Structures are given as C-alpha cells and as structure tokens.
Amino acid sequence: NAGVTQTPKFQVLKTGQSMTLQCAQDMNHEYMSWYRQDPGMGLRLIHYSVGAGITDQGEVPNGYNVSRSTTEDFPLRLLSAAPSQTSVYFCASSSLNTEAFFGQGTRLTVV
Amino acid sequence: AQSVTQPDIHITVSEGASLELRCNYSYGATPYLFWYVQSPGQGLQLLLKYFSGDTLVQGIKGFEAEFKRSQSSFNLRKPSVHWSDAAEYFCAVGDVYNFNIFYFGYGTKLNVKP
Numbered sequence: 001n002a003g004v005t006q007t008p009k010f011q012v013l014k015t016g017q018s019m020t021l022q023c024a025q026d027m028n029h030e031y032m033s034w035y036r037q038d039p040g041m042g043l044r045l046i047h048y049s050v051g052a053g054i055t056d057q058g059e060v061p062n063g064y065n066v067s068r069s070t071t072e073d074f075p076l077r078l079l080s081a082a083p084s085q086t087s088v089y090f091c092a093s094s095s096l097n098t099e100a101f102f103g104q105g106t107r108l109t110v111v
Numbered sequence: 112a113q114s115v116t117q118p119d120i121h122i123t124v125s126e127g128a129s130l131e132l133r134c135n136y137s138y139g140a141t142p143y144l145f146w147y148v149q150s151p152g153q154g155l156q157l158l159l160k161y162f163s164g165d166t167l168v169q170g171i172k173g174f175e176a177e178f179k180r181s182q183s184s185f186n187l188r189k190p191s192v193h194w195s196d197a198a199e200y201f202c203a204v205g206d207v208y209n210f211n212i213f214y215f216g217y218g219t220k221l222n223v224k225p
Contacts, residue, residue, distance in 0.1 A: 031211030
C-alpha cells in the first residue's frame, strides 16, 4: 500500500534555483494539499486542490505554485528558491469524511 | 478564524505514568478533530479521530481522546506511557465546510523518562 508518495526525500538548493516537489497518491482521493512544517509552528497550509484542474491558496502560498492535471498527482513548484523556504514539506490527501493521509516529507534546505 | 492551541510545548513523563495532552480549538461549528503523532524524521501518523457520536474516542497504541464541546477541547490521554511513545503530537481540526483543509496546533513534544 503506497498511499502518499513524495520525492525527493532530501534536497539542497541554491538561492534562486527552481525545483518541483513531487507528490502522488493511489487512494483515488479528491483532495490534495501541501503543508510546510517549521520548528515550533506546526503545519501550515500552502496550497490545496479539490480535484483535477482546481487549486487554491492556503495560509502561506507566496513563492509556491501548484497544478493538478490528474487525480493522482499534485506537484509543488518553487520558482526562485529563498532561504525562508528552508523547511520540511508534507503532501497530504483526503476524501470526504476521512482524515488527511500524509507522505513521508521532503526536507528542503536553501543556501 | 479557526485555530488550534496546544498549550504545552514540551512534556516529560516517567515511563508507566499517565499522560494527558491538551488541545483547544476555535471554530464556528463542531469540527472534525484529529490527533497525529510524528516520530523524528517521519511523516504524521493518525492516532484517532472524532467526527460525531460518542465523545470518547479510542485510537491506536492505547490512546484515547475526549471531545468536550463546552470547553472546545479534545484532550489526548494514555493511562501508562511507554518509552516508544516519545514523539511529537499534533492536534488538528478539519474544516467541515471545506473538507480538504486541516488546521494544526504547534505540537507537543513528549519526552519519556526511564
């Protein structure tokens, strides 16, 4: 049972570089979301999607883009990485009346 | 605005002692409520959830939580803590009107003394 799969697990970027964090789920969930986790701040919602072709901003969307072309995939793009984006990123999926299922996270360092 | 408060940032208990982690929320209706646990370097694992019905919810690993509407609380309890319970615990609220949105507390780090 794969669940929610995130790649890569670790990444180091230089300031200004771009990259895409990948997220895939195999549970046929309608809802997918991205959170960032910073020490002492819990998880904060970056972007979310209620289905293919539909995305919306969460609490901390600046500096990030998303798209949802299929039910299974929800990539997160950093167009120009900044040190403030150093964090652990979690992708989650859910359906009506379910909890959020989380991936194992991507630890990103921007130098 | 919705919010989740976990008043205790760090808690230390002795192995075998009882545990209660506090969670209070601010939400306009009765929310969906969750407790997750995170071991270092790992993702979040669901311990238990409350949607409706019985306000005392049983979860995995011997944990339980009680929803108290009058206190806007959803405290997590375990009668006897094991060393393997050392981890960080997050309380979360699910938005019943926008069910793909979850609000998380800042977490409580549990340390277990031998």
